[in-house]
Structure formats: C-alpha cells, structure tokens
Amino acid sequence: xxxxxxxxxxxxxxxxxxxxxxxxxxxxxxxxxxxxxxxxxxxxxxxxxxxxxxxxxxxxxxxxxxxxxxxxxxxxxxxxxxxxxxxxxxxxxxxxxxxxxxxxxxxxxxxxxxxxxxxxxxxxxxxxxxxxxxxxxxxxxxxxxxxxxxxxxxxxxxxxxxxxxxxxxxxxxxxxxxxxxxxxxxxxxxxxxxxxxxxxxxxxxxxxxxxxxxxxxxxxxxxxxxxxxxxxxxxxxxxxxxxxxxxxxxxxxxxxxxxxxxxxxxxxxxxxxxxxxxxxxxxxxxxxxxxxxxx
Amino acid sequence: xxxxxxxxxxxxxxxxxxxxxxxxxxxxxxxxxxxxxxxxxxxxxxxxxxxxxxxxxxxxxxxxxxxxxxxxxxxxxxxxxxxxxxxxxxxxxxxxxxxxxxxxxxxxxxxxxxxxxxxxxxxxxxxxxxxxxxxxxxxxxxxxxxxxxxxxxxxxxxxxxxxxxxxxxxxxxxxxxxxxxxxxxxxxxxxxxxxxxxxxxxxxxxxxxxxxxxxxxxxxxxxxxxxxxxxxxxxxxxxxxxxxxxxxxxxxxxxxxxxxxxxxxxxxxxxxxxxxxxxxxxxxxxxxxxxxxxxxxxxxxxxxxxxxxxxxxxxxxxxxxxxxxxxxxxxxxxxxxxxxxxxxxx
Numbered sequence: 001x002x003x004x005x006x007x008x009x010x011x012x013x014x015x016x017x018x019x020x021x022x023x024x025x026x027x028x029x030x031x032x033x034x035x036x037x038x039x040x041x042x043x044x045x046x047x048x049x050x051x052x053x054x055x056x057x058x059x060x061x062x063x064x065x066x067x068x069x070x071x072x073x074x075x076x077x078x079x080x081x082x083x084x085x086x087x088x089x090x091x092x093x094x095x096x097x098x099x100x101x102x103x104x105x106x107x108x109x110x111x112x113x114x115x116x117x118x119x120x121x122x123x124x125x126x127x128x129x130x131x132x133x134x135x136x137x138x139x140x141x142x143x144x145x146x147x148x149x150x151x152x153x154x155x156x157x158x159x160x161x162x163x164x165x166x167x168x169x170x171x172x173x174x175x176x177x178x179x180x181x182x183x184x185x186x187x188x189x190x191x192x193x194x195x196x197x198x199x200x201x202x203x204x205x206x207x208x209x210x211x212x213x214x215x216x217x218x219x220x221x222x223x224x225x226x227x228x229x230x231x232x233x234x235x236x237x238x239x240x241x242x243x244x245x246x247x248x249x250x251x252x253x254x255x256x257x258x259x260x261x262x263x264x265x266x267x268x269x270x271x272x273x274x275x276x277x278x279x280x281x282x283x284x285x286x287x288x289x290x291x292x293x294x295x
Numbered sequence: 296x297x298x299x300x301x302x303x304x305x306x307x308x309x310x311x312x313x314x315x316x317x318x319x320x321x322x323x324x325x326x327x328x329x330x331x332x333x334x335x336x337x338x339x340x341x342x343x344x345x346x347x348x349x350x351x352x353x354x355x356x357x358x359x360x361x362x363x364x365x366x367x368x369x370x371x372x373x374x375x376x377x378x379x380x381x382x383x384x385x386x387x388x389x390x391x392x393x394x395x396x397x398x399x400x401x402x403x404x405x406x407x408x409x410x411x412x413x414x415x416x417x418x419x420x421x422x423x424x425x426x427x428x429x430x431x432x433x434x435x436x437x438x439x440x441x442x443x444x445x446x447x448x449x450x451x452x453x454x455x456x457x458x459x460x461x462x463x464x465x466x467x468x469x470x471x472x473x474x475x476x477x478x479x480x481x482x483x484x485x486x487x488x489x490x491x492x493x494x495x496x497x498x499x500x501x502x503x504x505x506x507x508x509x510x511x512x513x514x515x516x517x518x519x520x521x522x523x524x525x526x527x528x529x530x531x532x533x534x535x536x537x538x539x540x541x542x543x544x545x546x547x548x549x550x551x552x553x554x555x556x557x558x559x560x561x562x563x564x565x566x567x568x569x570x571x572x573x574x575x576x577x578x579x580x581x582x583x584x585x586x587x588x589x590x591x592x593x594x595x596x597x598x599x600x601x602x603x604x605x606x607x608x609x610x611x612x613x614x615x616x617x618x619x620x621x622x623x624x625x626x627x628x629x630x631x632x633x634x635x636x637x638x639x640x641x
Contacts, residue, residue, distance in 0.1 A: 035421040083613065092420045094616050096368060097557055100550055101612035107547075108605030115598045223428065230425055262440065269436040272429035276414060279426055283417040295502045 007252040013142040014208065015248020016149035021204040021225035022232070022240045023156060024197030029234050030173035031193045034084055034095050038103035039201055040222020045106055046072055046202020047209040047218065051119050068206060069199045076198035080191050103219075110216050120213040141211055148207060152200055153241060160237070169193065201225075220268070227275045233288025243286065247271055313482060330471055334464045342463055344579055349470035350531045351571040353477045355555050356564070357524025362553065363561035364485055365517040366497030367415055368424040372525050372552050374434035377544030379404035379526020381438055384448040384539035393453035393460075397530055404526025405519045407434065412518025416511050419500065431546055438541045447540035450533055466535050473531060477524055482564050484520065493517055494562070547605075554612045560624025569623040577611060578604050 025039045046068050053064035083102060087095050130138045138146075160166040171179040172189045180186050201222065208221050228247055232239030247270075255267035284290050304310045314320055334342055354376055361369045369375075383400030387393065411430035415423050452461040460466050484490050492513045495503035504510050533539040551574060559570025581604040588603065589596035615622060 035424075037424075083617075086617070093362075093366065093368065094620060096421055096424050097553060098613060098616045100553065101609045101616065103609075104547070104550060104605050105609035105613070108602045108609060111605065112595065112598050112602035116601055223432075226425060227429065230422065265436055265440050269432045272432045275429045276411075276426060276433070279414050279418050279422060283414075283422065293501055295499065295505065 003256065007256045008249055009138060009142055011249030011252035012245045013145040013149075013248070014251065015228075015245035016153070017145060017204045017208050017244075018221075018225045018228045018248060019241050019244025020149050020152055021201045021222060022229035022244060023153065023237060024200045024204075025226065026229050026234055026237060026240060027169070027193045028197045029229075031169060032084070032088055032176075032190050033092075034087070035092075035099070035234075036197070037096055037099040037226075038079075038106060039197070039226065040219035041103040041106035041110070042072065042076075042198050043201040043205035043222040043225070044209070044214065044216065044218045045075075045110060045205075046199075047205040047214045048110055048114055048119075049202070050206040050210075051114075051121065051214055055119075055121065065203065065206070068202050072198045072202040073195045076194040077191055079198075080194040084194075085187070085190070107216055107219070114214075114216075116216060118213050118215045121210045145207055148203070152203065156196065156200070157237070165189075165192065224271045227271045229285075231275055231278045231285055233285030235289045236285070236287035239285065239287030247274065250274070313479070327475070331468075334467050339463065342467060344575065346463065346467050346470050346535055348571050348575050349467070349474040350528050350535065351552070351555070351575060352474045352567055353470075353531065354525050354528035355552050355559075355567050355571055356477050356481045357521040357528070358552050359556045359559075359561070359564075359567050360481060360484065360493070360524070361517050361521035363556050363563070363566070364490060364497060365493040365514065366500075367412075367419070367514060367517060368553075369427045369518070369521065370424055370546070370549050370553070371411060371427040371431035371434065372521075373544040373546065373549035374431040374438075375404045375408055375522045375525040376529030376532065377438055377541060378407050378434055378529070379522075380529035380533035380539050380544070381442050381448075381541075382526070383530035384450045384533050385442070387450055387453060388448055393455050393534075396453075397527060400530035401523040401526040404529065405523035408518040408522025408525070409515055412515055412522075415514045415518065428546070431549060435541060435544070438544075447538055450537055450539060452537070453534060460534065470531055470535070473527065477527070478564060478567075481524075485564070489513065489516060497562075551608065554608060556622075557612060557620075558615050558622055560622025560627075563622070563624040565627065566622050566624035569627065573623065574608060574611075577607050581607055 021039070021043055025036045028034055028036050049068045049071055050061075050064045053059045053067050054061055059067070079102065083098065084095075087098060130140075130143055160169060168179070168184045168189050169192070171182065171184055172186055176186055179189075204225070205218070205221055209218055212218070224247070225244075228244045229240055231247070232241075232243035251267045251270050254270050259266055278286065282288075302316065304315075309315065314323055333345065337345070354372065358369060358372050361367050361372075379400040382403040383396045386396040386399055391399070411427065411434070414426040418426060452459055454460070455469065458465060460469060485493070492503070492508045495506065495508055496510050496513055496517075500510050529544070532543070536543065555570035555574045556566065557570070558573050559568070560566030582600070585599045585603045588599050592599075595602075619625065
C-alpha cells in the first residue's frame with residue numbers, strides 16, 4: 001500500500017514536468033502551427049546550462065535557474081527570428097524537417113561542449129521528506145517539483161487567461177490574419193511563445209535530470225512530453241495538464257509492477273504505446289479539436 | 296526527362312523503355328563497369344565507404360518512396376532496418392540459406408511497416424511523424440527485450456551461389472547488385488500506376504480520394520514497400536558488420552536518412568544517390584578533419600569526433616531546406632539543361 005502511494009506521488013511529480021514541457025510547444029503550435037521537434041534538445045540544453053552554472057561555476061541553484069531562463073530565452077528569440085519566422089506558411093514537412101535539423105544542431109553543440117558522459121548533479125535536496133499523515137512521505141525533490149511545476153503552470157495559465165498579452169496570444173492562436181487586422185503585433189506574440197516554450201522546457205528538463213543525471217540521450221524526456229501533448233490534444237492546454245500526470249503514474253506503476261516481470265524497459269516505451277492507441281482511435285488527441293479538411 | 300530533338304517514340308516498347316537512347320545505354324554500361332572495377336582502384340577505407348553508401352542507397356530509396364513520393368514521414372526507418380537485420384540474423388543462425396533469409400528479412404520489416412503505418416490511415420503530417428517516432432521506440436523495445444538486442448547475434452559470412460562472402464570485396468559486389476536492383480525496382484514503381492497514386496496522395500490526399508484513388512490502400516502499400524527496402528538494407532548492414540546489434544540502429548541515423556532525401560532532392564530517384572554520397576561524404580570528411588581540429592583546439596579533443604559530423608550535417612540540412620528545398624537533383628537538372636542547350640542558354 002505504502003509502495004503504491006509512493007509510486008503515485010512520483011508519477012504525478014514526473015508527470016507534471018511532462019505537462020510543463022508539453023505546454024511549451026503546444027503554445028508554439030497553437031500560435032504559429034509549427035510543431036517544434038527541437039523541443040527535446042532545448043529541454044536538455046536547459047539541464048546542461050544549469051549543470052554548468054551550478055557545478056562548473058559553483059553558483060547557487062536558484063541563480064542557475066535564473067541564468068538558464070535568460071540564456072534559453074535569448075536562444076529562443078534567435079531561433080524564432082532567424083529560422084522559423086520565414087517558414088510560416090511553408091509545407092508542414094519542411095517545418096518538421098527544419099526543426100529536426102535544428103534539434104540535431106543543438107545536440108551536436110551539446111556533445112561538443114559537454115561530451116557524451118553522464119553528468120550528475122550533487123544532491124541538491126536533503127534526505128527524507130515531508131510526511132503526509134502516516135501513510136506516505138513526500139520526498140524533498142518531489143515537493144520541489146510539484147511546487148515549481150504548479151507555480152509555472154498556474155502563472156502561465158493566469159497569464160494566458162487574464163492578461164492582455166495572453167489575450168493577444170489567444171487571438172493569434174484562433175486566427176493569425178484576423179489577429180493582425182485587429183492590430184495585434186503577431187511577430188511579438190510568436191517570439192513570446194517561443195521564449196515561454198523554451199524556458200519552461202529548459203526548466204522542466206533541468207528539474208527531471210537533477211535527480212537522474214544528464215546525458216544527451218535524455219532528449220527522451222522531451223519526446224515523451226511531446227507524446228503527452230499529442231495524447232492530450234494539440235489544441236488543449238487543460239488536456240495536457242490532465243494527461244501528463246496520468247502518463248507519469250502509468251510509467252511509475254509499470255516500472256514498479258510490470259517491468260520486473262518482463263525484464264525492464266516497458267516503462268520507457270509506455271508513453272508511445274499509449275500514443276499509438278489513442279491516435280488510432282482519436283486522431284486528434286483526447287481533448288483536441290477535430291478539424292475538417294476541404295480540397 | 297528531356298530528349299534530343301527529333302527523337303520520337305514510335306512503338307509501345309519504346310514508351311516502356313527505362314533507358315531509351317544509345318547514349319544513355321553507353322553511360323549506364325560505363326557507370327556499371329566503373330563500379331565493377333572500383334574495388335581494384337581504391338583503398339580499403341574507401342571501399343568501406345562505398346559499401347556503406349550502397350547499403351544506404353537501398354534504405355534511402357525506400358524512405359524516398361514513403362516521404363518523397365507519398366508524402367508520409369517515417370522517422371522509424373532505422374528501427375525497420377534493425378528489425379529486418381535481426382530477423383535475417385536469427386534466420387541465418389537457424390541455418391536458412393542467405394538467398395531465402397534476404398527476402399524474409401525484407402518481408403518481416405515490410406509487415407512491421409504495415410502495422411506501424413496503420414496510424415497513417417487516420418492521421419497525417421506531424422501526427423504521423425510522431426507516431427513513426429513512437430514506432431521507432433516500440434520496435435527498439437521489441438528488439439532489445441524480446442530478440443536479445445544489445446548483445447546481439449554474430450552472423451557468419453554467408454555463402455551465395457557458391458561464393459563465400461568473407462571479404463569486403465565480395466560484400467561490395469553483393470551490395471552493388473542490391474543497390475542496382477532496388478533502384479530499378481523503385482524506378483519502375485514510381486512510373487507505374489502505384490507511383491502516380493503515391494504522388495497524388497502526396498500532393499493532396501483528399502483530392503486524390505475524390506479522384507477515385509484508394510488512399511488507404513496506397514498509404515499502406517507505400518509503407519510496406521518502403522519498409523521492405525529498409526529491411527533488406529538492414530540485413531545487408533548486419534551481414535557486412537558480421538554482427539546484429541540494436542546499438543547500430545539509432546533514431547539519429549533515421550534522421551540522417553531523412554536528411555539524405557532532403558539534400559538529394561525529394562521525389563527523385565537520382566536524388567537518393569546524390570544525398571547518400573553527399574551526407575556520407577560529410578561524415579567521412581568530418582572523420583578526416585576532426586583530428587586536425589582536435590590538434591588545433593586541445594580543449595575539444597575528447598568531443599569533437601562525435602560532435603562535428605552532427606553539427607555540419609544539421610547545418611547543411613537546414614541550409615538546404617531554406618535555400619534549396621528541391622535538393623541537389625534540381626541543381627543537377629539545371630546543370631544538365633544548360634549543357635544541353637549550351638551555346639544558346641538564355
């Protein structure tokens with residue numbers, strides 16, 4: 001029983017990080033219809049920058065997060081301005097391939113700078129955790145994950161829902177031409193979505209890898225988050241917030257109960273099995289909009 | 296395909312001919328002769344390059360059918376290769392003759408392509424790209440966990456029609472023949488009924504559907520055929536390496552294959568050759584250059600070997616998408632045309 005509750009907590013904590021990363025590229029997709037296959041690489045780039053700041057330059061962790069946000073934001077602005085803005089309206093195939101190329105470029109840079117070894121953070125959090133009643137303890141990393149993610153998701157949601165900039169974002173997502181006609185500076189909105197997407201992705205990657213250690217194959221975090229986005233539906237932010245924790249729970253449960261039976265590894269691909277099944281039966285994700293195409 | 300002026304097809308047989316004029320025949324025979332004597336002329340390192348290029352051509356031809364002609368993105372091509380290679384290796388271990396194992400390897404990859412191409416019936420574009428990525432991870436899981444992946448199988452040099460394929464030169468001829476056959480096969484597919492249907496599906500699948508093309512049938516067909524190519528290529532690679540291991544079939548190599556059809560020119564047969572040689576050439580070039588870079592900048596010596604090919608490849612890929620989306624094949628057409636009309640090229 002205790003074990004089960006621990007699995008559930010870990011699953012929810014990891015899942016919220018998936019949701020957070022997924023929210024990023026869903027924002028980009030909603031506003032510019034660009035599906036960013038470079039998101040996984042940008043995600044682990046965030047982790048590497050935090051590693052460089054905290055371990056190599058010995059800065060405090062929170063300052064490291066600040067630096068990461070700054071650097072990733074600048075990088076996102078450059079990418080958006082130089083590479084992706086000329087591509088709006090181009091065939092979807094070229095955009096996918098361009099972001100794939102961008103992703104491998106970032107990966108190449110990561111390998112060039114940090115090499116291919118596993119990098120490990122020193123333990124950031126003390127042992128033990130917060131006891132919830134008598135049944136379970138919430139370990140400190142998970143407390144930190146959950147609070148960080150809820151902070152990011154809530155503030156992002158509030159911004160999207162209530163502020164003027166969020167309104168502009170929603171208008172752009174609805175119809176980019178109408179938004180232009182109404183006097184919204186669409187280019188600025190798109191740049192902002194890229195900044196938000198990349199920074200939340202980078203922070204999410206840094207959080208997850210602070211426990212597991214970083215390796216350039218950790219891009220799988222990003223791919224799993226993209227799977228969360230697709231399962232939830234690319235049009236729905238709420239869907240992603242629901243699906244992420246569910247997937248996280250499914251992963252930890254499979255890792256805990258089924259992996260020992262089959263020799264391990266199933267939890268790594270569980271997200272993709274779910275994705276295949278969901279997309280076959282609901283091609284637009286669980287909460288996505290069904291679009292009707294005409295000739 | 297432009298021809299010399301005044302050259303007309305006067306019989307149905309001429310219409311059907313893949314190679315029409317005597318000049319084209321001469322070129323083809325000369326090319327094949329050159330390829331046949333090539334192992335005598337070059338060093339062992341370059342022979343390795345050409346073998347890998349031949350295997351890549353087989354694989355990328357299949358991917359070109361899926362992505363270039365039919366517009367369906369497959370990011371799982373390395374995994375399909377791996378499946379074909381593994382099935383072939385297991386069959387060889389069980390004592391199946393090579394000439395039977397080769398088509399069976401292709402067939403198994405093709406069937407897996409049918410299964411994982413099924414989402415293509417309902418989704419397309421980026422959703423499809425992502426489901427094939429999911430397919431990569433799922434197939435790799437199957438290879439590693441169920442077929443004994445990371446340790447792998449040793450594959451003894453097979454015997455084909457009395458020849459034991461135990462030297463690189465003999466494998467070179469096998470790969471040469473397979474690359475030639477797959478190119479002919481692909482050329483015949485794309486100019487037939489199926490190829491026309493593929494192009495129609497790529498250009499607009501709903502419009503194609505209203506024209507009476509069964510898009511579901513053709514999407515599955517293209518996944519099947521493309522993955523057969525991948526399986527055959529994967530098996531050839533396993534035979535060449537003498538070892539079947541899941542580590543050699545990575546997602547990144549699938550992305551390199553996609554890059555090859557972009558650089559070569561999507562939806563052209565000749566583009567496959569350009570792309571494969573160009574990208575593999577980059578890889579080879581980087582492996583020559585990176586020791587020099589490591590000498591010049593000792594800080595980078597540990598990492599430059601892995602990073603440099605990736606950096607150069609992705610830069611080339613992005614530049615091609617932005618500036619020359621039709622690839623080297625398009626350049627080739629322009630050059631040929633300007634030679635054809637030489638003094639009067641206005």
